[in-house]
Amino acid sequence: MSTPTPVTALARRWRLEINMGTDVAPDWQLCPGVTEFKWTADPNHEDSTSYDTDGWKENTKTAQEWEVEATFNRKVSKDSTSYSPVHEAIRLAFFAYGDPSEVDLRFFDRNGLPEAYRGRALPAWEPQGGESSDLDQVQVTFTGTGPLAPITNPVTP
Template sequence: MHNPTPPAETVTALARRYRLEIDMGTDYAPCWTLVPGITEFTTKIEPTQQDVSTYDTEGWVEQAVTMLAWSIEVTIAHRAHPTTGEFNAAQEALRRASMRFGSESYVRVRYYDRNGADDAYEGTALVTWEPDGGGPDEVDTIKVTLTGSGRLAAICNPARPVILHTSDEPVFAGDDEAGI
């Protein structure tokens, strides 16, 4: 009896592979800044499904996706400078956005696989900032929910390695022209 060859994908991916950044620049000059201290990271894409059944489905329900909603939930260890005590600028930008109205309540975010896998997205979100509280022996952690407003767009992964080709044009690892 022949045993099938096991798949090459036998190593389990780690949850900590994701990196979250917010844009602390302007529309014309983005400045992607790491959100440090993430202890939990979860993304969600939730479809809105509508019944589109007709007599043609012969009694079976037929569904269609009519909208998509996205969100990111993270728990962060609240970071402060050891000398000045000032909180991390990216974390503070999230906290401030959570207490504002209109355009000031939105942040541009992106997340991607820090190992360079083809898993990277960017969008605009509203912020919910919820301190976890705790006893005197607890660390200061915050639950941050980023609720998408508009499209979550796939982007080129910023952590994807670039290989210079002989023509001096960048070729990304995994592209057919790279010969990898």
């Protein structure tokens, strides 16, 4: 019996959702039109070497930061009178201060694989401009404020 050949996961497996509700009553809604998605969670390592290590370096993880970069096509209503409510929530958070400047987000493998995360972040809203034939795109960098926590994938069967 032969072993099946594994296939490579696609970058478009990620789904980004924004909590349009509250912590008590979350209302997770899709951030539509994502064309590019990348996340990082970089640790801070400090040298903790002492004389006791016989010349071998030691390091200690002292902090961690995370970030999500997403580019999306700006979505409007069919009658072109309003933008996607999710896009608008992100844009308005960018201009706010204090709690209103934070976005509660989660992202996960849309196929149900176990990778899934949730955290609060500060969005940086950057319209991409372009020529007359280009789509209206925005790049948003979500800078984490607090932990990025692994969660159970909400689409896991």
